[in-house]
Amino acid sequence: MAVAAPSATIRSFSAAMSPSRRLRERMIVRSTGPSVVPILTNLQNTCTTPLPVLRRVADSMTADLRAGLAQEGSSDLKMILSYVDSLPTGDEKGIFYALDLGGTNFRVLRVQLGGKDKRVIDSEFEQVTIPQELMFGTSEELFDFIAMRLANFARKEGGRLHLPNGRKGEIGFTFSFPIKQTSIDSGTLIKWTKGFAVSGTAGKDVVACLNESMERQGVEMHVSALVNDTVGTLAGARYWDDDVMVAVILGTGTNACYVERLDAIPKLQVQMPSSGRTVCIQPLFRL
Template sequence: MGRLARVYAAVAVVVAAVAVAVVVVKRRGKGPKWGKVRAIFTDVERKCATPVARLRQVADAMAVEMHAGLASDGGSKLKMLLSYVDNLPTGDEKGLFYALDLGGTNFRVLRVLLGGKEGRVIKQEYEEVSIPPHLMLGGSHELFDFIAAALSRFVATEGDEFRIPEGKQRELGFTFSFPVKQLSIASGILIKWTKGFCIEETVGEDVVAELTKAMERQGLNMRVTALVNDTIGTLAGGRYEDSDVLVAVILGTGTNAAYVERANAIPKWHGLLPKSGDMVINMEWGNFKSSLLPLTEYDEALDFESLNPGEQIYEKLMSGMYLGEIVRRILLRMAQESSLFGEVVPQKLEIPFILSICDIVAQRGARLAAAGIYGILKKLGRDTVTSPKQRTVIAMDGGLYEHYSIFSECVNNTLRNLLGEEIAGTVVIKLANDGSGIGAALLAASHSQYLEG
């Protein structure tokens, strides 16, 4: 069972246990011990409160930071990165396309056969490969050679239905979910490794060039057509299924958002305007920070002791990686100050990240996520009634949203409250699984070198 699977399997147990504790504290608890517990719970509830008025202020602050990030690099905590994706899938795409999804200790290779409007996705196949730990800390050539070799073996299993026409080069969408400074649709400089990787010689290099050289060493005739991250892949996959998709959000172990912006509304864009007039923006919204965010001493302690203090504050309030850790810190204080679990503090409460999710903390995160989405809609002018009414679809991916119903229901209900019933009826959140895989292949198709015109 994978790490995330174990986390989600524990959610129901943890929530049930915490719910019982809350009932005991609020309904039956008596005496000095329970008075202390009640005081801590009351304090947490108060500090985590997210009334609608405050959420609207958070949304306004998000929209302001979006404008600032689009105006200049470094002008905002939101990076508002240009993705150079100016053509999203339309459904007309035809042919065979590959995807490589590298975002952690495993990577996936995928191929998809597209048949245009009528055929859509005719067939798709994929394979998942584990990266040996020593390659995560070794040399750049060794890592990319391993990836290219796996890709080459996968290509060799093509059935007759996947054969490409004579003289055409295979095309690949490369999902690379690490910090990158994008230079074009098919090139980007690695800023730093995360998620346990540490290969210094790759930092500052074009990751597409590194992969291309490795594919050449394998004798694999394949071209990277699009370099994207998982959020943009989710947006592409969502757009392929629904032409009204305008925004993509990831709510899982981490969090991010991307959306379609008008190119003429990006002051820092100095190139020729794309034919479509659009540009997909990777917000990197996990780094959003504002005095309006309801931070507690538990959040501040978590941030101080994290590997990136002062960064990713929004993410630390609402992503699956951190929600349980906040709960652990609250329960640890209860155990220390009120002997909630007896005279001896349970050893497991001393271990960082041992627990999963509690309603108070999860609902705060969900409501802040909804405020962020509302801020994007405000920036795009989709928070008001238009004539005729515009339908806006948000492609959503991530295990936190998909598997934790209290969280997803809270996101949906809060967004509806912020928008109001009339506008809320035009905004739809759609679950978009596997966006980082199929979406990358679709972006390879929509940016194919063989497109006419």
């Protein structure tokens, strides 16, 4: 950390130095300054990866990407399908909710979008710490707790952000644990990570678990999209800039997603709804 000293202190220190000492300091700086340049130049030349090596790395990665798109288990890159066939355009308007479950904390968000003219009109969020006993409890206990806190948050709707009467809220569910996604709004849990050991959830549809808990808690919402944090990042960026094609997460796990052509994904066996022109793929890089 660099700390800036007051100018008065610097002047006092300079005045206290003898002329001969100041001269020696200037000579040292002048004599050592030019010698740094060849050292840095040599360091740069030594550390620079040759262009042919970079091209081989890129070609190898491309081959792994294509293998992962062609068939399950044929590549170290999982190339998980997100089933997102369209991304925000910036024209979206209305009130939307989001729930982000990524670890020991989860976040709930309410946002009012105003389209290209107003973009994000207003937003409110709340972060909740999951009690440790629920991390080792049952699936019903965990999702009931999440739904209860979501219900409390929804009841705090003020005059600025509120849904029209009779309208059921749409919620996006960001679930940052290994799942096998089967559609835009369903996915079965493969296993818990990040210190969780919740019983009775593996192999179950996490969206169904949340929807059932919201119904028990009287929350008038339904999950319209289940996404990984990388896909959520890409969708959020696309609302502002339709040129964005890649999103990266650098955290406990390092992951990325990008937009791919449907005709480049042989392993996709289902008919995609809507335009069917794009889909987000998660290579699942792990550090």
